[in-house]
Amino acid sequence: MIETQVLEILLFPGLTFFVWIAFVFEWLERKTAARMQGRYGPVVAGPRGILQPVADFLKLTLKEEIIPEYADRFVFSLGPPLFFAAPAIGVIFIPVFGLQSIVYDDLDLLFVLFILAFSALMAIMLGYASGGRWSTIAIGRLALQYTSYEIPLIVAVVTPAVLAQSLSIQGIVAAQQPYWFILLAPLSFIAFIIAALAELEKPPFDIPSAKTEIVGGWLTEYSGRPLAYIKITKNLSYAFLSALAVSLFLGGPLGPVLTTNQLLQDVLYLIYFLVKLFAVGFLIFAIRTALARVRIGQAARFFWTLLTPLALVQLGLVIVLR
Amino acid sequence: MVDKLESESSRKEASAGLIQYSPENLVPFGPIHPALKEPEYFKLVLEGERIIEVIPRIGYAHRGIERAAQERPWLQNIFLFERICGICSFAHSLAYTQTVESLTEFEVPRRARYIRTIIAELERIHSHLLWLGLVGYWTGFDTLFMWIWRDREHVLDPVEAITGNRVHKSYATLTGVRRDLPENIGTSISKEIEYIEDRVKFYKELVSTEETLVSRTKGVGRVNRNTARKLCPVGPLLRCTGIARDIRVEDPYAAYDEVQPDVQTSNDGDIASLMALRLDEISDSCRIVTEAMEKIPSGPVKLTIPRLIPAGEGMGHVEAPRGELFYYVKSAGHKTPERVKIRTPTLANVLTAMEMLKGQTLADVPVVLTGMDPCFGCMDRIAVFEVDKQKQWTIGGDELRQYGINWYKKEGGR
Numbered sequence: 219m220i221e222t223q224v225l226e227i228l229l230f231p232g233l234t235f236f237v238w239i240a241f242v243f244e245w246l247e248r249k250t251a252a253r254m255q256g257r258y259g260p261v262v263a264g265p266r267g268i269l270q271p272v273a274d275f276l277k278l279t280l281k282e283e284i285i286p287e288y289a290d291r292f293v294f295s296l297g298p299p300l301f302f303a304a305p306a307i308g309v310i311f312i313p314v315f316g317l318q319s320i321v322y323d324d325l326d327l328l329f330v331l332f333i334l335a336f337s338a339l340m341a342i343m344l345g346y347a348s349g350g351r352w353s354t355i356a357i358g359r360l361a362l363q364y365t366s367y368e369i370p371l372i373v374a375v376v377t378p379a380v381l382a383q384s385l386s387i388q389g390i391v392a393a394q395q396p397y398w399f400i401l402l403a404p405l406s407f408i409a410f411i412i413a414a415l416a417e418l419e420k421p422p423f424d425i426p427s428a429k430t431e432i433v434g435g436w437l438t439e440y441s442g443r444p445l446a447y448i449k450i451t452k453n454l455s456y457a458f459l460s461a462l463a464v465s466l467f468l469g470g471p472l473g474p475v476l477t478t479n480q481l482l483q484d485v486l487y488l489i490y491f492l493v494k495l496f497a498v499g500f501l502i503f504a505i506r507t508a509l510a511r512v513r514i515g516q517a518a519r520f521f522w523t524l525l526t527p528l529a530l531v532q533l534g535l536v537i538v539l540r
Numbered sequence: 541m542v543d544k545l546e547s548e549s550s551r552k553e554a555s556a557g558l559i560q561y562s563p564e565n566l567v568p569f570g571p572i573h574p575a576l577k578e579p580e581y582f583k584l585v586l587e588g589e590r591i592i593e594v595i596p597r598i599g600y601a602h603r604g605i606e607r608a609a610q611e612r613p614w615l616q617n618i619f620l621f622e623r624i625c626g627i628c629s630f631a632h633s634l635a636y637t638q639t640v641e642s643l644t645e646f647e648v649p650r651r652a653r654y655i656r657t658i659i660a661e662l663e664r665i666h667s668h669l670l671w672l673g674l675v676g677y678w679t680g681f682d683t684l685f686m687w688i689w690r691d692r693e694h695v696l697d698p699v700e701a702i703t704g705n706r707v708h709k710s711y712a713t714l715t716g717v718r719r720d721l722p723e724n725i726g727t728s729i730s731k732e733i734e735y736i737e738d739r740v741k742f743y744k745e746l747v748s749t750e751e752t753l754v755s756r757t758k759g760v761g762r763v764n765r766n767t768a769r770k771l772c773p774v775g776p777l778l779r780c781t782g783i784a785r786d787i788r789v790e791d792p793y794a795a796y797d798e799v800q801p802d803v804q805t806s807n808d809g810d811i812a813s814l815m816a817l818r819l820d821e822i823s824d825s826c827r828i829v830t831e832a833m834e835k836i837p838s839g840p841v842k843l844t845i846p847r848l849i850p851a852g853e854g855m856g857h858v859e860a861p862r863g864e865l866f867y868y869v870k871s872a873g874h875k876t877p878e879r880v881k882i883r884t885p886t887l888a889n890v891l892t893a894m895e896m897l898k899g900q901t902l903a904d905v906p907v908v909l910t911g912m913d914p915c916f917g918c919m920d921r922i923a924v925f926e927v928d929k930q931k932q933w934t935i936g937g938d939e940l941r942q943y944g945i946n947w948y949k950k951e952g953g954r
Contacts, residue, residue: 421682
C-alpha cells in the first residue's frame with residue numbers, strides 16, 4: 219500500500235505528471251502569445267515545437283554553472299532544490315485522478331498556504347544569496363509585491379473553505395457537488411487569478427523580473443542547473459496555482475458521471491480536470507499577453523486599495539449569507 | 541595607469557561638485573543592458589527606486605567614421621555614412637549629399653528631389669513605428685511591440701521595391717538618386733500607406749485608452765518648455781514641449797518647399813505626448829508621400845557625377861526622424877574630403893533625456909532614457925579619454941585583467 223502511494227506521489231498523478239503539465243503549460247503560453255502577436259512561436263523541437271521547453275531545460279542542465287565570488291555558496295546551491303520542492307509537494311494535495319488526493323489531511327489547505335509563502339521566501343533568499351546588484355533591487359520589488367498580493371490571495375483561498383466548511387482541498391472539491399464555488403464567490407475567483415499573476419511574476423506584475431529594467435531580476439546571477447530548476451519551478455508553480463484555482467473554484471475533477479466502472483470514471487474525472495486546468499492556464503496567459511507592465515507602486519496601490527477590499531467583501535458576503 | 545585614470549576622473553567629478561555618491565546606491569545601467577540596443581553607460585544614483593542623478597558616459601560605440609571618411613572618395617562616403625545608423629540611413633546619406641552638392645554648381649533634378657522626399661518620409665514612418673513598438677517592449681507590453689513591428693514591414697516593402705534594400709538603402713547619390721522609381725509603384729505605395737493610416741488610427745486610440753500603458757507613460761519623464769529651451773533638444777523631443785521647429789519647414793530641402801509638411805506639436809512633454817506626437821507625424825508623413833506621388837514630375841533622376849569637388853566648406857542639415865541632423869564638409873579640391881563633421885540628433889538630445897530621468901523611478905528608466913529614440917552608434921563621434929600626453933594609451937590583456945581583479949577586490953564585490 220505504501221509502495222503504491224510512493225509511486226503515485228512520484229509518477230502519477232503526482233510530481234512527474236505535473237512536471238509534464240508544466241512543460242506543456244510553458245509551450246502553450248509561448249505558442250498562444252506568439253499567435254496573438256502574429257508570430258509562430260516554437261516550431262523546431264517535436265511536433266509544433268511541443269518539446270521546446272523540455273529541450274530548453276535539458277540544455278540548461280548541461281551548461282556551465284557560474285557561482286559569483288561574492289555569492290552565499292550555501293544558499294546559492296541549496297536554494298534551487300528547496301525552491302523546487304515547494305510546488306512539488308503542493309501538487310500531491312490536489313485531487314486529479316478520481317475525487318481523492320494522494321495525500322489527505324484535514325488541514326492540508328493551511329499547508330498549501332504555507333507552501334505559497336515559502337515559495338516567495340525562497341525566491342527572496344535565492345535573490346539575496348546571489349549578491350548581484352540587480353538581484354538586490356529585484357528582491358526589494360519582490361518583497362513589496364509579496365506583501366501586497368498575499369492578503370488578497372489568502373482571503374480568496376479562505377472563502378471556498380468557509381463555503382465548504384472544510385480546510386482540506388479534497389473536502390472543498392467534494393462540497394462543490396451541485397454548484398461550483400465560482401458561481402457562489404466570483405469575486406474571490408477574480409482576486410485569486412490576479413494574485414496568482416503576481417505570485418507567478420507574469421505581466422502586468424512581472425515587476426521583479428522585468429528584463430528591460432533590471433536585467434534578469436532576481437535570477438540575474440543564476441546559470442546552468444540552478445537556473446534550469448528555478449525555471450521549471452516557475453512553470454510548476456504556474457501549473458500548481460492553476461490546479462489550485464480549479465480545485466477551489468471550478469469543482470476540481472467534478473463533472474457528469476457517465477459510467478459505473480470506477481476506473482473509467484476516474485479517467486473521465488482526469489479529463490474534466492485537465493480541461494478546466496488548461497482553461498484557467500489559458501485565462502492567465504491571455505491576460506498576460508494583453509497588458510503592459512505596471513510600476514511597483516502602482517501594483518501595491520492596486521492590491522491594497524482594490525483587490526484586498528474586493529476579496530474581503532466577498533468573504534463577508536459568504537459568511538453572512540451562508 | 542588605468543587606476544590613475546579612474547581616480548582622476550572621479551576626482552574631477554567630485555571637485556566639480558557634480559554629485560556625491562557611494563558604491564551602494566550607484567547602479568550601472570549599461571554598457572550592456574537588455575533595454576539598450578547599443579552599448580552606452582549611464583551611472584544611476586538611486587535612492588530606493590528613485591533616481592536622484594544620472595551620469596552619462598558616452599563613447600562606447602565610437603567607430604572612427606569621420607576619420608575613415610577622409611580616406612574614401614566622395615561617392616564611396618555615401619555608403620560609409622549610411623552605416624552610421626541603420627534606422628535613419630537615408631537621412632545621413634541625404635544630409636551628406638546635399639552638403640556636398642552645395643559645394644558644386646549642380647542643380648538636383650526636380651524628379652530626384654521628389655523621390656528623395658518620398659524615401660525620407662517612408663523612412664520617418666518606419667523609424668517612428670520602430671520606436672513606438674519599442675515603447676511596448678520597454679514597458680513589458682510585448683504584444684504591442686510585435687504588432688507594430690509587423691505593421692512596420694508594410695513600410696519597408698515599398699522602400700525595398702524602390703531602393704532595393706530594406707535598411708541600408710544605398711539610394712541617394714551625388715546630384716540625385718541612383719535609380720528611377722519602378723513602374724506601377726504608385727498603386728502599391730498608396731495601398732500600403734492606406735493600411736498604415738488605418739493602423740495608426742487604431743494605435744492612437746490604443747495608446748490613449750489602454751490603462752496599463754497610460755499609467756506607465758502619462759506624466760512620466762516630463763520636460764517643460766523652459767528646460768527644453770535651455771538644453772536645446774531637437775526633433776520630437778523639442779516638439780513635444782509645444783515648440784514647433786522643423787528643418788523641413790525652416791530650411792526646405794528636397795521637395796519640401798512644394799510639398800509642405802504640417803509641423804506637429806504636443807504640449808505635455810511626457811512619454812505619452814511623445815507617443816501621440818510621433819503617431820501624428822506618421823499620419824502627416826503618409827499625407828506627404830501621397831501628395832508627392834501625385835505631384836511628382838517626370839525627367840532625369842541624376843546628372844553626371846563629379847569625381848572632384850571644388851574646394852570650399854559646406855554645411856547642411858536635414859530633419860532626420862529623430863531631429864536635426866547636421867553635416868559639415870570641407871573640401872580641398874581632392875578626390876577625398878578634407879574633413880567631415882557630423883552632429884547627430886541623439887547627441888543634442890542626451891542632456892535633455894538625463895534631465896527627464898531625474899526624479900523618475902528605476903522602472904521608468906528604459907522608456908524615458910529611450911524616449912528620445914536614441915541611436916548611440918550615431919552619437920559616438922568622439923571618445924574622450926583622460927590621457928596623459930606623454931604616455932601611450934594602450935592596455936595589454938594582462939594589465940586589463942589585473943585591473944578588473946583589483947577593481948573587484950576594492951569594491952568588495954559590488
